[in-house]
Amino acid sequence: MNATWSRFNITSIVLGFAFLYLPIVLLIVFSFNESKLVTVWGGFSTKWYVSLFHNQGLMDAAWVTARVGVISATVATVLGTLAALTLTRYTRFRGRVLFSGMVFAPLVMPEVITGLSLLLLFVAVGLDRGFFTVTLAHITLTMCFVAVVVQSRLISFDRSLEEAAMDLGATPVKTFFQITLPVIMPAIVSGWMLAFTLSLDDLVIASFTSGPGATTLPMKIYSQVRLGVTPEINAACTILIAVVAIGVIIASLANKRREVQRQLDERAAQRG
C-alpha cells in the first residue's frame, strides 16, 4: 500500500469530507450566531439555545417525536422479530416467498406512496388522525427494517444451541426465552435503535398521517423553515446531531471494547 500523502490524495479527502460535512458544520456554526440573520455572522452567542427551550411549540413537537419513536420502535421490534423468526424457521410453508416479499416491500416503497396509502386507509376506516395514526404508520415503516436486521442474525444462529437446550429438558417456550432471545438480543437492540432513528427523522409519512396536536419535530422544523430559517432551528438541529453522534460513538466504543476484551480472553484461554 502506498501511504504517502500525495497532493491528489489530500485533495480528494478534503473534497469528499467537505461534500459530506460542510452543510452540517455550517448549520452548527450558525446555531451559535448572535445575529438573527442566518447567513450573516454577528458574533458568538448561545442565546438561541436558551430561546429554544422556551419555544413551547418545538418542545411539544420534540416530546411527541420521542414518544412516537419509543412506542413505534418497540412495537415494530416485536413484530419484526416475529416476522424474522417465521421467515428463517418455517421455510416450507405455503406462500413463504410472497410473504417475505411483502414484509420487505416497504424497504423500497417510495415513502410518499406508503404515506398516501396509510392516509387513505385511516380515512376509510374513520380513524381520527393524530398521535395514534403516526405511531401506527411508523410501525409499518420500521418493522421491515427490524425484520432484516434480526433475520440476518438468525441465519447465522446455531440451531444446535436450541436442540441442546431441549435435550437438557427445556420446553420449546423456555428454550426461546432462555437461549434464543438472549443470543439474538444484540440484533434486536440494533433493530430497535434503527427503528427509533427512522421514526425520529421521518417527515414524509408523518406529514400524511399526523393530525392536530401530534406534530413531530421534523414536521415542526419543516413548517417553521418555510416561514424562514431561524437560528433557533439551527440550535434544535445541532442538539439532534449531538444526540445521534453521542449515541453512535458510545455504541461503537462499547462494541470495540467488547471485541478487544474478547480477543484478550481468547488469547488467555489459548495459553491455558
Next chain:
Amino acid sequence: MKSLGSIRRDFAPWNDPNAKPYIQFDNVTKKFGDFTAVNNLSLTIFEREFFALLGASGCGKSTLLRMLAGFEEPTAGRILLDGQDLRGIPPYRRPVNMMFQSYALFPHMTVENNIAFGLKQDGMPKPEIAARVAEMLKLVKLEQFAKRKPHQLSGGQRQRVALARSVAKRPKVLLLDEPLGALDKKLREETQFELMDLQQKLGLTFVVVTHDQEEAMTMADRIAILDKGEVMQVATPPEVYEAPASRFVAHFVGNVNMFEGKVAERTAQTTRIAGATGAQIVVENAGDAAAGADIVFAIRPEKIRISSRKPADAVNALEGEVYDIAYLGDMTVYHVRLDDGQMVRASTMNAARVTDDPLSWNDRAWVSFRSDAGVVLTR
C-alpha cells in the same frame, strides 16, 4: 476392587442370549423427501455398552443419533429404550442427553450455568445443583474455570464443558456426535481414554457417532459400520478388523490387500484359491464359499512378510518387485508389484534399529503369508 480393564474384559452381553437389549432400533426407516437416510435398520445396544456408529458422511449415523435424541422421528419402524417406545416423546422428556459436535455451549452463560442448565430445568433444589455442578467440574478438571464464558476457553476446555453438561443430569444414555472431531490429534488420543474412563466410572450407556475408525476401535465395545443407511456389520473391534463381513467393511476399516479370484478346490482343511491374475493362494478357512464361487481374498498388510529370498517354510509366497517404500518410524510400509501385476501392501514393524534384510526400490522381493492370515469374502 476390580480394575476397569477387567470389568471391560468380562463385559459381553451381546453373546448372552438372555441379555435384555437396552436400546432397540426395530426396522427403522427415515426419509427426508426422496432421500432415504436410514433404510429398514435394526440394531440392538446393551446397557453400559460403549457403542460406536461408524461410517462415512451421509451414511445415516447422525440421523440415528438424532432419532434417539428425539430431534427426528422415524418414518417407519420404532425405537425402544429400556422397553419403552420412544415415538412421540419430545426431546425434553427423553432420558437421554447428547453432546453436540459443535459443543453447542450457551455463549451467554458461564461454564457453571451451562452445566447447571439441565438440572435447573428439572427443578432440582439449588444446593443440590451447586453440589452436582462442583462434582462435574471436578470430573472434567475445570474447577478454576467455573466463572468463565465459553469464548474464554480453549477448544479442549470447551469439549470438557460440553461433556460435563451432557452427563450432569445422569442420563440413561449419553449420545456423542463426533465428540473429538474438533480436537487436534494429541489431545484427541488423550481424550479417548478419558472418555472410556468416564463411561466406566459413571456406568452409563454411550452411543458415539464417528467417522474416525481409530477412534471407534479404541473406545467402543462394539462398532456398527454403516453405509447408505444400512448396517454392514456389528461386531467388536477385533472382529471388525480380523473378520470383516464384506469387502466394504474390510476396505473401510484399516488397510487391506484384496485378491479377486475363484475357489479352485476345497478340502477338509484347506481351500485353494485361483487368483484372477494367476496367483495361487491356499487358505485354511474359506467360510461358506463353495467351489467355483467368485470370491475376494482379503489380507491385512501387517500379516504379510516381505523378504529378499523365498522363505523355505511359507505356504503362500508370491514374487515381485519393490515399487515404493514408506518409512514411518515405528514401521515401514512396502508396496510390492507382483509379477502378475497386482500391487501388494506389506508393513513391517521396525523392531530392531537396523534390519538384516534391507530392501530398496526396484529390488526383487517375496511376499509371504500363512494360510490363516487372511479372510475369504463372498460379499
